[in-house]
Amino acid sequence: MLEQATRRVRGTVNGDPFDEAVDPRLTLADFLREKLRLTGTHLGCEHGVCGACTVIVDGAATRACLMLAVQVDGAAVETVEGLATDGELAPLQQAFKRNHALQCGFCTPGFLMSVTAALREDTVRDEAQAREVLSGNICRCTGYTGLVQSVLDVANGRSDA
């Protein structure tokens, strides 16, 4: 890629260190997808509304389309690729599957990261709170029913089939 002066970015993604030279205008989303080939982070609108690109940066759910790669220098980034351990789905992922909380799956990584961060921050007690936690991401397929149930399941520690 023929670009202007690059800057060095070092940090971790899902615990793995990275050290790359990037064009300053490269967004975090494109950095993850193109430089690190972590293509689970998707671009749905590139203006911060749809939430498909949501990742966790230093513990906070963040739109990867509204952050520059140079800004994660020194940061710990978490993406959908880091949720399962050794092929074993995390409880939230299992709940998504059980409740048919995904269809085309394009928005799914963003939902998973948003909810993962939200459930670390606060407990979710009822459906209204579950809907609130989900409201920063758009899904065109499911109508949200399975998503709401999944959040409630995980919040209540329910993991049966």
Next chain:
Amino acid sequence: MLIENSFEVAADPDEVYRFLQDAHNVAACFPGAELTEDLGDDAYQGKVKIKVGPVTAAYQGVAKVVERDAVARTAVLLADGKDSRGSGTAKARATMRVTPSGEGANVVLATDLTISGKLAQFGRGIMADVSGRMVGELASRVRQRIEQGEPAAPAPAAASVAQPAPTAVPPSGEPRDEAPPMKAAELIRIVLAGMLERWAARLRAPRPVR
């Protein structure tokens, strides 16, 4: 979008009309405008820069008086330009009518402003407000210049390199705030000479940072 402004001027209607039917006079009053070349036949090449916060667009094009009626004292100025980044065009058709009013004249400025491209594709009414302010400012500058009794502004030499239009800079010494809604000048931020100096004067006892 058709925007109408009217104002009273303490000047002879024919004088006012003479001023208005000169494309250069009016085009130079357009906020953010720079006339860059006299194309002859009362047509001028120029640029208009629109800046609303971080949103910028720069249009290059031609302004020309396309209709004149000295008897009815009406003139129509057409300014047509395209965005330098290819993302659209701006077109203003300003119909100016001068009628006697008491001792002076009444000017009606009806401007049909059409902006195409990205800037025009907002659902929120920002561009309507921006257009309204731009045309409002155009009217106030026209009025200001007429009242200052300035003759037609000197046309730039043909093919000369861009110079700031004279009217884009308030006459020196005149406090900016006295001009009619001149807060508008902040809005579509024209590069105003001396602005920094004025700000410096307004700063309250500066204290060092930290």
Next chain:
Amino acid sequence: MDGPMPEAMIGARLPRREDQRLLTGQGRYLDDLDLPDALAAAFLRSPHAHARITAFDASEALALPGVVAVFSGADLMEIQKPLAPKVQHPQLRDYPRLPMPPEELHYVGEALAVVIAESRYIAEDALELIDVDYEVLPAVGSTAAALRPGGPLVHTGDESNVAVLLTQSAGNAAEALSTAPHTLSEEFFVMRGGGHSMEPRAVAARFEPATGQLTIWDTTQSPHYARQQLSMIYEMAEDDLRVIAPPDVGGGFGPKAQFYGEEVVIPWVAKRLRRAVKWVEDRQENFVSAMMERSQTHQVEVGFDADGRLLAVKDVIEHDQGAYCAGLQVPSITTSTVPGPYKVPNIDIELRACYTNMVPTSSVRGAGRPQAVFVMERMMDRIAAHLGLDPAEVRRRNLIQADEFPYQVGIMFRDGSPLTYDSGNFPALLEGAVERIGYDEARREQVRLREQGRYLGIGLAVYVEGCGLGPYEGAKIRLTNRGRLLVTLAAAGQGQGYETIYAQIAADGLGLDMAYIDVTTGDTARIPFGQGTFASRITATCGPAVFEAAKQMRARLLDTAAVLLGCDVSEVDFDGNHACLGGDREKSVSLQQLAQVANIGKHGITLPRGITAGLETASYFSPERAAYASGAHAALVEVDPETGGITILKYVIGHDCGTVINPLLVDGQVLGGFAHGLGNAMYEEAVYDDEATPQATSYLDYALVSSAEVPPVELFHIHSSSPLNPLGVKGAGEGGTVPPPAAIANAVEDALRPLGARVTRAPVTPARIVDALLAAASVADSVAEKKKVS
């Protein structure tokens, strides 16, 4: 021969096979595919709704480091051939839609040049450096403007903006209306809206000079359709074109079933440059160049008797085709959907489809049905209000009864057959919805709350949805050399769960556990013929094909096993992945062994006697005509007359799509469709101004519903099997989308009836509700007058 099956898979509520990869970020969407050294493409799009290109200069763009090529439409004249409308009509005045017009542009967003560069960033830099001069021409921003005599023309030099005028009629509506005891009329408008799959469109291509083959990855819903079009435009053999819809496509909803200029340009440019080229539409492009739908104006008149029984319906429909006719499917579906579930003895429907300078319209989930249902269901409520009857009761009196199937409506459906409902039970759907919404109690509550100045409303909508359209869909099943059953579909999925559903169907046809069955989709190199995923048709066409191919394969497998086991075929059945004699695993052959014998064989050695080579079956299913799914929705809302805010208190969906393959997935389809329908009911507006400039080009101005807007839904099913296919299935993908605008609008007008506000437009937004209340307050007199006249 069909032995006892394991547990039936058809009807099983199973989680999906696709989910594991999608949940772990391992999905393979088009932009995720590894195409080493692929160049990025970006299209230059018209900023004008109607303009002529007078000068084009890309020299500055070409000089930018990293830019490989720039092609204008004029540079690619060899591919400037019209993209045919998907659904035609002899009277259609078709205006050629070129892949990248070299001269005149007809909507904001129409592509006029493409930049190929080392990265998308650079390609977008280059777009800003291309210098184009346009002669801006007058534009048409609505159907009303299009049909206005003497108005501007969408296409310079054309004689009018009318695309086609069509009529559908049964009986004699004019006479029935003139003699009807009561008539009511109204004008309704349904707004433009988009598909908005979360993954926008994308195309990538690579040319292999050694084989002369062009491989195209395309997010299309119809890879075989794309191949057919490209084969004609490129004048290439179909076998030299391989169109692959990637395993994962991020939603379709109709716009991806259409065929676009970008799909023609990108592969051709890849071929010319001998480089892989990838174009991924961004959201900004998607807003102005992906096809939309919905926009229609209806002038409807109904005649009815004192009991509220319909005597006649007349509807004049203005349909917005956009700048070109991409197909007449949508308006033609609308014309045949107007009568809906009701017995209407006299029907007169007139369609005026016209061109406008807006992005072309074509099918979006629901495809012409939401508009028709909106009109008919609004009028059912108006009839009830006019006669002082209950809206549910008026519907009861008009519904086609469960014993009246097959029911001939008297007009034609868009598949070319007489509109004939195959099966259903509309009264059961209505009663189920009425009961679950708590209708009677809600009516009492409505009265109580009105006394407190609160406005509760109940909205009902019943619909019939033509689905499962022809001409055919097919499937192949092969025993692979590794001993697994591979089901190959031509259809491409966009999240419907084909890998799961078709494994379920195949499992029942084969009598084998799903664990031994794989499903692959959407690749023209794997199966020669196909139509595509659209019109809620795949389960009802591909389903029977898979089932039939599976049954044939079962017979072939058992025959082969019987030969090897030296017994009669009736003595063989499957146990796991073994065919066993008399249920004895000791006396069995594995699927792997069957493949070894019948497929792999031994080079030069004669096959064992009785073995037929090649364990592969194929089946194509052609439905005799469309099947008809149906449903009833009921909404209970409260409207805040001060803000116009609508709160949905309860929502019930009754759904009938015949046999259900996987209830979990069908529920997902219905609820997802409902959310889309709710968007059309309350939020989504692809507004264009009078100059045909799009005004809603980001998600800041175009509102998609989130979890906060979509209420919980009580969903129930009834199952009226279709007699038109062996599985008894009907379509489920769109039904949820069809009635919400009608149900919500009915509920809102019902809520505000004491205040006289009239809802004639979808979506119904807070601002329009308040505007309607103000209008009602100021024209209360004239409304009363109108009532008296009619």
Next chain:
Amino acid sequence: MKPARFTYHAPRELDEALDLLRDLGDDAKVLAGGQSLMPMLNFRLAHVEHLVDINRIGQQWGTPAFGEDTITIPALVRQRQLERSAEAARLLPVLTEALHQVAHPQIRNRGTICGSLAHADPAAELPSVLTALDAKFTVASARGVRTVSAADFFLFHLTTALEPDELLLEVSVDRPGTNQFSAFREFATRRGDFALAGVAAVCEVDDGVVTACRIAAAGVAPTPQRLTDAELLVIGQPLGPDLGAAAEATARAQVDPTGDIHASAEYRARLTGVLVKRALADITEKAHA
């Protein structure tokens, strides 16, 4: 939707940032949370030569200070941070209520209070809230520091009194007394969207009578609009439904919004009145609690 080229600067000190802004002038743009600027860059509506990313100028600019007299919110305080602050909720409920309605948590995690104010979208929540709180805007440049009132800070859509070399360093409000009650009300088409109109109201109430009042509306003018007519009407009156109804009509009459594809001007004006009424009802309830 990829941003155009720019030169990126990530100063490590405030002075370094201010020097950069001085040197780069109109060619520079400050990047704080980036939740408004980045979309504009992605859309290529905004083109900047130099991006001055202030996120690394120091921790001290990322912590709100709840002082005895003044509450100060420095440049890098994230919206989410303040939204979750119990102290903010207790002292400035109008701000907390508004923050809940700013877009979505993922945006608020990154977006800063000062960044939203400097962006000056009149339909956004925070400009109207800080206007109703009569905030002081502390503006720094290499030339020094000055303070601008809310009334002077917001000039037009996306336009403030900030000069090209200036940075909004912090915003501060007087620490409210126990007699201050406040509320934020907005009505948006969809959760997280820009409001069709919003109202921030701050009242001081003594013995049930309003002794001071500031009301600011969002989304009805090119800047946050103080509803002074309604304020004057409310001051000196006892809280209650009659007051709300009178303020509703007054507020409606004072605003002159622009209609757009989302709502007519008439609707927005009416909505403003309704929201004033409801905000005052909230305040009444809080004052009586």
